[in-house]
Amino acid sequence: MTAISRTVAVAVIGLLAAGCAKFTDDGGMAPVTDSIRREIGRDAVKLSSPEDMRRARERVQALLAEPLSEDSAVQVALLNNRGLQAAYNDLGISEAEYVRTSLPPNPAITVGRTFGTFNFVEVGFQLVGNLLALATLPRRTEIGKREFEESRYRAVATTLSLTVDVRRAYIRAIAAQQRLALLEQARQNADASAQLMKQLGETGGANKLDQARVTAFYADLSAHVAQARLSVASTREALNRMLGLWGSDLIYKLPARLPALPAAANAVAEVEVEAIKRRVDLIILRYEIVTLAKSAGFVNATRYLSFLELGLGYRNEVETNDAGEQSSKNRYGLELGIVIPIFDTGETRVVTAREIYMRAVNRLVERSVNARSEARVAYTTYRATYDIARFYQSRILPLRRQISAEVLLRYNGMLVDVFEVLIEERERIAANIASLDALRDYHLAVADLEAALIVGGTVPPSGVINTTPPPETIPLGF
Numbered sequence: 001m002t003a004i005s006r007t008v009a010v011a012v013i014g015l016l017a018a019g020c021a022k023f024t025d026d027g028g029m030a031p032v033t034d035s036i037r038r039e040i041g042r043d044a045v046k047l048s049s050p051e052d053m054r055r056a057r058e059r060v061q062a063l064l065a066e067p068l069s070e071d072s073a074v075q076v077a078l079l080n081n082r083g084l085q086a087a088y089n090d091l092g093i094s095e096a097e098y099v100r101t102s103l104p105p106n107p108a109i110t111v112g113r114t115f116g117t118f119n120f121v122e123v124g125f126q127l128v129g130n131l132l133a134l135a136t137l138p139r140r141t142e143i144g145k146r147e148f149e150e151s152r153y154r155a156v157a158t159t160l161s162l163t164v165d166v167r168r169a170y171i172r173a174i175a176a177q178q179r180l181a182l183l184e185q186a187r188q189n190a191d192a193s194a195q196l197m198k199q200l201g202e203t204g205g206a207n208k209l210d211q212a213r214v215t216a217f218y219a220d221l222s223a224h225v226a227q228a229r230l231s232v233a234s235t236r237e238a239l240n241r242m243l244g245l246w247g248s249d250l251i252y253k254l255p256a257r258l259p260a261l262p263a264a265a266n267a268v269a270e271v272e273v274e275a276i277k278r279r280v281d282l283i284i285l286r287y288e289i290v291t292l293a294k295s296a297g298f299v300n301a302t303r304y305l306s307f308l309e310l311g312l313g314y315r316n317e318v319e320t321n322d323a324g325e326q327s328s329k330n331r332y333g334l335e336l337g338i339v340i341p342i343f344d345t346g347e348t349r350v351v352t353a354r355e356i357y358m359r360a361v362n363r364l365v366e367r368s369v370n371a372r373s374e375a376r377v378a379y380t381t382y383r384a385t386y387d388i389a390r391f392y393q394s395r396i397l398p399l400r401r402q403i404s405a406e407v408l409l410r411y412n413g414m415l416v417d418v419f420e421v422l423i424e425e426r427e428r429i430a431a432n433i434a435s436l437d438a439l440r441d442y443h444l445a446v447a448d449l450e451a452a453l454i455v456g457g458t459v460p461p462s463g464v465i466n467t468t469p470p471p472e473t474i475p476l477g478f
Contacts, residue, residue, distance in 0.1 A: 020102045027046055028148065031156075032088075032156050036159050043075065059075075064249060066253075067255055068255075073167075073170045074166050074167065077244065078159070078163070080245065081243065084159060084162055087155055088155060090155070097148075098148040101140050101144030104137055142294060146291040153287060154284060156280050164447050166239070166243070167446075168444055169238045170254075171440060171444055172238070172440070177236075177256070179436055182432055182433065182436065183228050183429075183433075184225055187218065189425075190214070190217050213419060217425070258443060261439060265382070272371075272375050275372060275456075276368060279453065279455065279456045280456065281367060282371060288360050289364060371456060378445070381445045381449075382446060384445075389438040389439045389441070392431075392434065400428050400432075403427075408421070
């Protein structure tokens with residue numbers, strides 16, 4: 001090889017190496033972390049080492065040591081949910097695939113020795129490289145980069161979906177706990193009434209019908225308390241799963257009551273525009289469409305020439321004549337390998353790529369229409385649940401308290417019997433539970449609105465097609 005050839009080879013290798021992607025220090029997590037902090041103000045961390053796990057564990061224990069707020073619950077899930085960590089591992093795998101795609105194809109070298117007659121020996125080697133893979137390296141690298149960026153948004157979507165699910169589970173757990181406390185207080189009052197009625201019955205001050213009604217009321221409340229306890233256990237376990245907690249970590253405290261209803265509902269202007277602009281699932285689909293467009297162009301460009309391989313060969317032939325003298329001959333040559341498009345002209349790959357691209361376009365249009373509808377429904381539900389909860393607190397509960405006080409006053413004046421008192425007590429308890437449910441539904445609607453504006457539905461799997469040329473080759477010797 002001449003000095004000029006060596007210089008050209010070194011320059012080509014240097015350019016190829018310069019175009020290769022490099023691994024990031026954090027497995028591609030920096031944009032994910034920034035997006036999560038911007039959207040919800042929390043920290044998303046990938047646990048890549050024992051030291052990372054130790055710091056996360058210490059922070060989780062510190063958060064669990066205090067009564068768990070909604071934001072604290074979200075942070076615990078971001079640090080402790082291993083399903084989320086698996087999604088971050090998927091991001092690392094995507095980065096590795098991107099780096100692999102950006103690397104030039106490795107050349108192959110073969111060495112052989114041929115034995116002929118007793119006076120003939122041949123030694124040779126062959127250096128083979130995939131020219132098509134080398135020529136399309138920039139295009140494949142660009143496609144790999146787009147796929148990696150799409151994977152980052154998938155990690156963001158997974159993280160935000162988890163935070164919304166944690167908020168829902170947190171709200172349900174506190175609401176179930178608060179309902180249990182309300183029913184237990186009502187049962188204590190009913191128990192006291194049953195004991196008093198029993199004493200009056202022993203002295204002849206109450207008839208058996210009134211005693212039976214009060215006892216049945218107490219028994220009915222006991223059944224509802226048992227159901228409420230079961231609901232507390234199931235909703236708390238649902239929250240435990242979201243937070244990734246087990247063992248001694250399960251002994252944490254939740255607030256006794258749901259957060260109070262705000263003084264006014266938030267007004268979101270142009271809720272549809274917000275959804276179209278912010279929803280991560282739509283961003284992912286846009287990335288996928290651009291990637292598929294580039295992939296379809298790549299397939300179309302390599303429709304007829306799907307494989308091209310070039311080999312540089314060298315052979316040394318040593319022959320011995322009858323006199324014992326040896327003669328050596330060096331032979332050089334090139335070898336070209338291609339696929340002849342006789343049966344498969346590449347039309348199937350082109351049609352497949354085009355249909356996959358159009359499928360993604362139609363999916364994006366459908367998802368955009370659905371996103372607008374979901375945003376409208378979520379905002380309408382948010383405003384309606386706020387108004388309902390406010391109506392219960394400002395109108396229904398005060399009226400029920402007024403009616404209860406009046407019925408008790410009439411009972412003490414012997415103007416109504418026990419039956420009317422029990423009816424009123426049932427209606428009062430039902431109103432309190434309905435008010436609690438309305439407050440719970442409002443807080444769930446807040447989480448649903450957040451989901452409709454930034455998360456959306458389940459992100460479909462990537463539709464990017466395989467652009468790797470097939471391995472077939474037909475060697476043409478020299």
